[in-house]
Amino acid sequence: MRNRKLTPYVLVLPAWTWLALFFVIPIGGMLSLSLTTGNVITGFQQTFEVGNYVNAIGTYWEQILRSLFYGGCATLVCIALGYPMAYWIAFKGGAYKTTYLLLLLLPFFVSFVLRTISWRFFLSDNGVALGPLKDLGLLPEGFAVLNTAPAVILGLAYNFLPFMVLPIYAVLERMDPHLVEASHDLYANRFRAFFHVILPVSLPGVFAGVLMTFIPTSADYVNAAVLGGTDNTMIGNVIRTQYLVNNNYPIAASITFVLMGLLLIGIFSYARALGTERVMEVHTS
Amino acid sequence: MASISTTAPATSDEGTTPSPEPAISLEGVYKSFRSGSETVHAVAGVDLTIEQGEFFSLLGPSGCGKTTTMRMIAGFEDPTEGTVRLGGRDVTGVAANHRDVNMVFQSYALFPHMNVAENVAFGLKRKKVAKDEIKRRVTEMLDLVELGHRAKHRPTQLSGGQQQRVALARALVNQPAALLLDEPLGALDLKLRQAMQVELKRIQREVGITFVYVTHDQGEALTMSDRLAVMNNGGVEQLGTPAEVYERPATRFVADFIGTSNLIRGVVRGDVGGVWRVEIADGATALVAGSPDTVTSGTHLHLTVRPEKIRIGVDRPGDDVSAVQGVITETVYLGAATHYQVDIGGGEEITVYQQNVSDSAPVAERGATVWLSWPARHSYPLLA
Numbered sequence: 067m068r069n070r071k072l073t074p075y076v077l078v079l080p081a082w083t084w085l086a087l088f089f090v091i092p093i094g095g096m097l098s099l100s101l102t103t104g105n106v107i108t109g110f111q112q113t114f115e116v117g118n119y120v121n122a123i124g125t126y127w128e129q130i131l132r133s134l135f136y137g138g139c140a141t142l143v144c145i146a147l148g149y150p151m152a153y154w155i156a157f158k159g160g161a162y163k164t165t166y167l168l169l170l171l172l173p174f175f176v177s178f179v180l181r182t183i184s185w186r187f188f189l190s191d192n193g194v195a196l197g198p199l200k201d202l203g204l205l206p207e208g209f210a211v212l213n214t215a216p217a218v219i220l221g222l223a224y225n226f227l228p229f230m231v232l233p234i235y236a237v238l239e240r241m242d243p244h245l246v247e248a249s250h251d252l253y254a255n256r257f258r259a260f261f262h263v264i265l266p267v268s269l270p271g272v273f274a275g276v277l278m279t280f281i282p283t284s285a286d287y288v289n290a291a292v293l294g295g296t297d298n299t300m301i302g303n304v305i306r307t308q309y310l311v312n313n314n315y316p317i318a319a320s321i322t323f324v325l326m327g328l329l330l331i332g333i334f335s336y337a338r339a340l341g342t343e344r345v346m347e348v349h350t351s
Numbered sequence: 352m353a354s355i356s357t358t359a360p361a362t363s364d365e366g367t368t369p370s371p372e373p374a375i376s377l378e379g380v381y382k383s384f385r386s387g388s389e390t391v392h393a394v395a396g397v398d399l400t401i402e403q404g405e406f407f408s409l410l411g412p413s414g415c416g417k418t419t420t421m422r423m424i425a426g427f428e429d430p431t432e433g434t435v436r437l438g439g440r441d442v443t444g445v446a447a448n449h450r451d452v453n454m455v456f457q458s459y460a461l462f463p464h465m466n467v468a469e470n471v472a473f474g475l476k477r478k479k480v481a482k483d484e485i486k487r488r489v490t491e492m493l494d495l496v497e498l499g500h501r502a503k504h505r506p507t508q509l510s511g512g513q514q515q516r517v518a519l520a521r522a523l524v525n526q527p528a529a530l531l532l533d534e535p536l537g538a539l540d541l542k543l544r545q546a547m548q549v550e551l552k553r554i555q556r557e558v559g560i561t562f563v564y565v566t567h568d569q570g571e572a573l574t575m576s577d578r579l580a581v582m583n584n585g586g587v588e589q590l591g592t593p594a595e596v597y598e599r600p601a602t603r604f605v606a607d608f609i610g611t612s613n614l615i616r617g618v619v620r621g622d623v624g625g626v627w628r629v630e631i632a633d634g635a636t637a638l639v640a641g642s643p644d645t646v647t648s649g650t651h652l653h654l655t656v657r658p659e660k661i662r663i664g665v666d667r668p669g670d671d672v673s674a675v676q677g678v679i680t681e682t683v684y685l686g687a688a689t690h691y692q693v694d695i696g697g698g699e700e701i702t703v704y705q706q707n708v709s710d711s712a713p714v715a716e717r718g719a720t721v722w723l724s725w726p727a728r729h730s731y732p733l734l735a
Contacts, residue, residue, distance in 0.1 A: 244460035247427055250447040251454045252474035252521070262473075266464040 100319035110315060118320040126304050126321060133301040134328065136215065137284030140222035141230075144279045145272065147223070148230035152271075153264075155231075156238035167235070170228055178225065182292045185221050186212060189293070213295025221289035226282060230275035237271030238264070273340060281329055301325055372439030374529050374561040375401040375424055375452075380433030382419050382585075393419040394430070395585035401529070401563060406555055408564040408572040411582035412608065417565045420582070421531050424563065426450045438528050448477075453522035454531040457538070459514045461506035467517050468493070468502040474525040492524040495554065512543045519554070529561040536571065548575055569609045573597060581605050598657075603733045606655040613658060613701045614733070619650045626727050629654060633696040635675035638727035653733045658704040660729040663691060665715065668724035677701065679719050691715075693723060 100118055102110035123130070155166045173181060188194050189212045199205045211217050245267065249259040287302030294300070301321060308318035382394040394416040401407045409417040422428040423435055426447030435443050442450055453474065461470050468489050475485045493499045496516040506514055515535060522530055532551075536544045552575055555562050566572050572579050573593040581588045581596060581604070589601040600606035606614060617629040617637060627639040629652070639654055656673075668674045677695035691703040701723060715721050 242458055242460055244456045244458050245462065247447070248454070248456060248460040248462070249473070250427075251425060251452075252525070253448045253477035254473075255448055258477060263462055267462070269464075 096319045096322060099315050100323055102316045104316075106313040106315070115316070118316045119324065122317055122320045122324055126301060129299055129301045129304050130321075130325065130328065132298070133284050133325070134332070136219055136222060136290075136298075136300060137280050137286075139219045140226065140283040141276055141280045143219065143223035144227050144230035144275070148227055148275065149234055149272070152231045152234035152238055156235050156241075163239075167232075170231060174228060179288055179292070182221055182225065182288055185217075185224065185293060189217055189220075212293060213298070215294070215298050218289050218294040218298050218300070221293045222283040222286060225286075225289065226279040229278040229282075233274035233278065234268060234271040237268045241267055269340060273337070276336070277333060280332075284329060285325060371403050373400045373436075374403045374405070374438060375399070375563065376436045376439075377420070377424070378434040378436070380420070380423060380430045380435065382416070382423060382428060383431040392585045394423070397433075397582075397585075397587055399580060399587065399590070401561060404559050404561055406552070406562045406564065406575060406577045408566060408576040408579035409582055410566055410569060410572040410579050410609075412567055415582040416585040417567075417582045418533060421454075421533055421563060421565050424529070425452055425454050425531050451528040452531055453525050453527040454533065455515075455518045455522050455535045457534045459506075459518040459538075461514055461517055461521070463506060466503050466505055467498060467509070470506065470517055471521045471524050473521065478525070488524055492520045495523075495557065496520045511539055512547065515539065515547065516550075519551075523554070523558060523560065526558075527560065529563055532562060532564045534566055535564075536566075536568075544571075551575065573609070581608065583608070599731055600655055600733075603653060603655075606731075606733065611658050611702055613656045613661075614653045615656070615695075615699060615701070616697070617652055617654055619648055619652065621648060627732070629732075631695075631697075632675055632677075632699055635695070637673035637675070637730060638671075639730050639732050640727040650734075654730045655733060656701075656725055656730045658690070658702040659706075661701065661703045661723050661725045663693070663703050663705055663715070663721050663723055665719075665721060667722055672724045672726050673730060674722060674724045675701075676720065676722055679715055679717050679721060682715075682717055691721075693721065695723070 098112060099110065101112065101114045101116070103113045103115045103118075104110040151170070155163055155170075159166050189196070191210050191212065192200065196205060196209065196211065200207060200209065211220075241264070245263055246259055249263045254262060284300075285302050287300055287306050290298055290300040290303050305318050305321050305325075308314045308321065377397050377399040380394055380397045381392060383390050383392045385391070397416070397420055399420075409420055411417045419428060423430050424437075426442070426445060426449075429444055433443070434441055437451060462473065465473070471489045471492055472485050475488060480488075489502075490499065493502055496519055498513060498516055498520065501509060501513065501517075506517060509517065515538075518535070535551075536547050539547060548571060551562075564572070564575065573596075576593055578590065578592055579596060580590045583604050589596055589605045591599075596605060597609055600609065600612065603614065606612040615631050615637070617631040619627055620630045620636070621628045625640070629637045629639050631637045631654070637654060662668070675695045677693040679691055680694050680700065681690075681692035683690040687707060689705050689707055691705065693701045693703060695701055703723060
């Protein structure tokens with residue numbers, strides 16, 4: 067086997083093996099599982115039952131839409147908070163850039179679930195945040211955040227914020243500072259320099275950030291379970307219950323594929339709207 | 352020096368006034384910053400006047416303050432002290448976007464998300480120029496830099512030389528009072544650089560706009576400029592035309608930095624009819640014309656002679672020229688010329704360039720004893 071033509075294939079083999087083992091086979095398994103009937107006691111038979119999908123959409127469309135809505139809101143909150151943070155660290159951070167990035171990531175050394183639970187205390191009806199405001203009479207006694215949609219969205223945004231900040235920061239940090247000077251030189255004030263140069267050049271970072279927040283937030287179930295109470299269930303909670311409580315694997319698998327399909331459609335139309343060329347291009351000076 | 356303008360610059364009315372204000376003037380400009388406990392002067396007391404329509408170069412080694420000086424003209428830096436004027440108007444402290452100068456960056460700094468035409472139109476759009484006029488001027492400018500056929504391309508799809516010309520067009524289309532160029536040819540290879548030098552001169556002649564050109568390349572500065580300022584350690588060492596700066600270097604730094612120069616130690620021994628007799632090496636005599644009044648007998652100085660001004664020969668020259676005897680330590684044959692290193696004693700070596708005018712053999716071989724001579728008008732005293 068001293069054929070030079072084979073060398074590239076041999077080199078790519080580990081990557082393909084990895085993809086096959088941890089991507090193709092599990093996805094294929096899930097797909098086949100979503101097309102079975104039966105139960106955990108008598109076993110599942112491969113019947114190519116498309117009814118699972120009809121069933122999944124018919125029963126859970128509300129949770130699916132809510133998940134996409136919460137994920138979308140959390141992503142918007144992440145952009146609103148994350149872009150200024152990334153901008154500030156990249157352009158004003160000076161010698162302390164790494165320190166600020168570390169501070170941003172520091173809370174994430176604590177377990178995901180624990181962090182979410184700590185928000186329960188923070189947002190509870192008479193807790194750290196709302197208690198004093200109610201005592202001062204600034205909020206009505208019955209006012210609550212916990213177990214509402216905003217609580218879930220807030221939790222999601224908090225938990226995934228760094229995934230928005232980091233890709234935007236990476237693009238801004240790498241941007242040629244002369245681009246901003248050139249725009250000023252060509253009579254743009256700070257406002258126009260931002261909207262005509264900095265923002266468009268950083269769009270690939272925003273796109274990456276949106277992918278990395280919208281996908282996991284839409285599929286999350288911890289935040290809804292901990293902060294959302296009973297009325298704000300997301301599709302992640304349904305999948306978890308179907309798998310782990312009801313052991314209804316076919317329906318859980320088909321919901322998973324419905325969600326995946328919707329996310330893919332969403333992402334591709336988003337990429338098209340932004341202009342694929344612009345989003346995929348990595349701008350360097 | 353009237354210039355024919357193809358784009359009818361906005362300043363054409365002022366052009367008819369008998370003595371227009373200088374395009375740019377710097378008065379006692381300092382730029383200082385703190386480094387730890389000490390204050391460092393990036394630019395230390397620069398006074399410059401750049402005339403309308405001039406091709407002016409700031410020449411110097413890296414860290415000499417030439418780029419900082421240009422950035423203060425552009426408005427990217429504020430001087431710590433001093434005044435910057437554009438067309439007579441004090442613009443010290445005025446932001447870059449309110450100054451009528453445009454810059455060509457060393458990295459070009461083209462906007463990667465816009466095509467060539469959009470890049471060029473950027474400044475005109477900010478100035479709220481009418482749409483059809485923007486279109487006309489962008490087309491005209493792209494034709495001037497010979498990139499009309501690339502208008503719809505992205506900068507990343509262009510070669511380095513083309514990107515360079517887009518950067519030039521993007522700045523020039525605004526018809527600025529002055530165009531600032533920060534080492535614009537630095538990233539290009541030698542052939543392209545030489546072609547662009549000619550191109551830049553052509554464009555400058557055609558548009559008649561003042562060019563301020565920052566470079567560390569003395570050849571570039573000499574060939575392109577009407578006048579240039581040689582900078583070192585934040586200050587201007589010499590200001591003049593390329594010929595003045597090359598032929599009559601004012602300081603040792605300039606003599607060293609521009610071209611090759613022989614620096615010879617000497618002591619003034621006397622004055623014969625306005626020509627100083629300077630003793631060099633081991634008792635030889637060099638003649639120096641028009642030396643400053645401050646020089647008196649016994650003064651130690653350096654004199655400079657360009658290698659191509661020196662004659663090399665076997666016969667002793669007359670008393671009307673500087674003459675010194677030496678031994679050839681090295682000859683380098685270059686085809687068109689031969690370079691000699693000659694040891695003149697006293698630990699000093701002189702470089703001599705001799706044009707190979709005939710097909711005769713070299714004047715002398717290594718180890719031969721020769722006479723070097725040059726007229727008084729070709730050596731200048733440096734007291735530093």
